[in-house]
Amino acid sequence: MRAPHDGLVRVRFAPSPTGYLHIGGLRTALYCYLFARSRGGQLVLRIEDTDRSRFLSDAEEDVVASLAWAGLSVDESPVKAGPFAPYRQSERTNQYLRHTVRLLHRGHAYYAFDTPEELDAMRKDGTFTYNAAGRIHMTNEFTLGSKELGRRLTSGEPYVVRLKTPEDRMVRFHDIIRGEVSVEASTLDDQVLLKSDGMPTYHLANVVDDHLMNITHVIRGEEWLPSTPKHILLYEAFGWEPPNMAHLPLIMSPTGGKLSKRNAEKQGIPVLVRAYRDLGFEPEAVINFLALLGWNPGTEEEVFGLADLVDAFTLDRVGASGAQFSLDKLRWFNQQHLRRLAAEDLLARVRSSIHAHGITVSDAYLMRVLDLLRERIVLAGSVATEYGYFFADPSAYDEKGVRKRWKDDSAGLLTAYADRLELLDPFDEEALESALRTLAGEQEVGAGRIIHPVRLATSGSTFGPSLFGMLAVLGRDVCVRRLQRAVQVLGR
């Protein structure tokens, strides 16, 4: 089955605005993007807002913002317009109506009047399927008679339109990732196409729009695989050539199972794209991680920028089995990407997260801090949280550290060191170190006897970057003040 539009590849990402963009949704969008771009094709963002009861008004905005944050550009979207506008399904209802009528005329669809309650009751015993065998027991075009049908239709009684599933045949299609997939038509439901509120279901809207928008490749999550045969039937009913299909494996939680919001957050894994942004993750790292979750380049290369991914990506290297999300690995990718940033870019990234924490510092100072921290930060957002002592005096001293490092002679040694710092010139790394070592020599103690308490006093912590580099950045006044304060607080 070849798509009709030779040459130009057109892919669509079609989220439903029922919530903010999920990390799994971003992965689908990414694969759509990578495939489209790697083939010199186009990417369309289409909003599938046909469920009015679950509609969330700012979800679309979040999708657009999240894609932009991730660096995934689209060629056509509700906010960008294009030759196939509108791109919100709620604004295309006339199309769905028109096509439903077409199906009705051709005998591929029919009117049905069963209420949700009646349907529930039928399904209670578990064996009911609304198909060729089941529909003769229901209230519809086939069981009502033309007079009653006409009456109900003209009197405005609520109805749905269902697809008339063929009785006994195999429905087959080729999936780029899974190969040939086939299912017996009798196991399929007479899918509702048009709901009683006049809106189309996903199935109808999706098929109609993909066709009308010249989509050549449908790339979506595996959860759609079971309903694809119904879509194939719809394409046939319309007399259209189906697009190429590719069903992506699902992202699973670290304990297996769907990476649902509840499931994931219980394990400390954010699911919303905006949460990764707020936590200070690098968009390229998130993208890199997501790309390798289900796809691999066939080489041992792992760190990719978006452009590299576009160059390397092919759909035939996408795996078929679900992959568990791993925060550890994401953090590793984040660190890799952080390191590749030019100094100014790193500064900009950290500056924005620092501002978000209400801290103000000069770029010059922050740059010096970053020189010290560059190799150790995993997350831009962690500079403000884990290395807060560069911006404010420590509010507490690590308890375990105090027990281990604060000795009887600490107060005396620190006081002596503080005195020397007052006079130190120049106040730089080298001078700081030699002053400390000189003091240690005079007092006949190991340098560590001073180094550790000094770190504790100036940072509140037992670990961190090179001590003397840190003191130099902090500056004379801050160092002296913190040393004296620690002597006061920790005493002896």
Add this chain to the structure above:
RNA sequence: GCCGCGUUCGUCUAGGGGUCUAGGACGCCGGCCUUUCACGCCGGUAACACGGGUUCAAAUCCCGUACGCGGUACCA
């Protein structure tokens, strides 16, 4: 229940009949470096779900079983 899709180290994966005593990465463990914690470097742990075929030969092909996941809505 029924339908569909999957199954290589704990995790992401390479491999697609002989080159597999199964490779890489994350994690974990050890060592080196070091004032600390990281980084870096060196080393280690650890996998072909099971059972039948096919074949001279199977992680690779076929069938079955088990397990996992998805679907089974007037949700997408």
